[in-house]
């Protein structure tokens with residue numbers, strides 16, 4: 018799933034443009050920058066590619082989530098519903114604003130279970146944040162209906178699903194706001210970077226201001242700009258934006274390679290009785306960055322994951338026992354390990370994560386293996402990997418029957 022596998026002249030050209038003028042900042046220095054505006058150019062191209070009216074580039078995917086939430090007016094004490102299976106950035110961004118993360122179960126899509134979402138809504142709920150993990154998506158039709166009914170903001174975290182679609186529309190463009198990460202291991206990379214898309218002009222203006230200390234960006238003199246609201250610094254540099262521009266030109270090639278390699282792996286595993294695949298909601302198409310599959314029991318899945326590693330199949334993850342992506346690994350969150358004091362809203366309102374029942378999430382995560390789909394593999398490498406994966410899983414499942 019990583020664009021860094023195919024760096025080339027495209028990125029080099031844009032970086033050289035920036036280096037020749039030496040203007041590494043995205044704002045100002047108009048006369049010295051040889052008319053290169055890499056961040057602006059990326060925003061226009063990305064908005065177009067995603068079918069959105071506006072794009073705001075920022076310094077990371079985590080920053081994108083924070084800025085998106087802030088732009089939509091989410092603050093202290095507001096509750097944001099998020100899944101148990103995600104990246105730590107979900108609760109980090111919510112808590113950075115003093116808002117309260119409300120964790121709920123996932124289902125066989127490996128993303129938010131709409132029933133669990135509806136059950137978690139309180140008068141303080143402001144936003145539902147589905148996370149399209151590992152290349153595929155949440156049940157967006159149901160989540161949209163819930164958000165409409167309860168007047169909630171739908172914020173898609175599409176950091177791991179760039180290029181996937183739902184009913185023909187790019188993931189990230191369906192909710193009120195969509196967030197992307199361009200960190201080093203994502204589908205396209207800026208080195209570090211993130212993006213927000215929206216069709217809501219107000220949110221777009223807020224995002225533009227919030228990510229740059231509240232600057233209104235009106236006029237030609239940065240020093241004379243006013244700041245109508247408080248903000249922060251989540252700016253991206255021109256150098257990072259330049260890399261991203263080169264990568265963006267190749268996005269569709271990356272996606273085609275992912276699909277090709279994914280299909281070979283999936284066909285091989287489909288032959289193994291007992292292996293089933295993660296549910297993709299009707300109307301959805303994955304971005305094919307991971308192949309996600311289930312084995313019948315947690316014990317078999319754990320053993321199969323270990324055996325895959327021993328057989329030399331790298332890049333397969335058992336998230337259930339992983340430090341970063343599942344609630345089991347978040348001891349620091351469960352026990353509020355912070356350097357300083359947490360805001361009282363978070364302390365008072367947050368559910369006790371040590372005692373909440375997430376057995377439904379455990380059921381799916383305990384049986385899930387996710388294998389990275391690389392774009393740099395040769396066809397022979399993919400074929401050999403497919404064969405090994407099928408053999409290992411078959412062996413596991415036959416051993417179980419005997």
Ligand SMILES: *Cc1c(COP(=O)(O)O)cnc(C)c1O
Pocket residue numbers: 077078079080103104106107148150174176177198199200210211
């Ligand atoms: C990578 C990622 C992020 C955060 O992105 P960074 O650019 O690394 O800050 C957020 N959410 C998900 C699902 C991610 O995979």
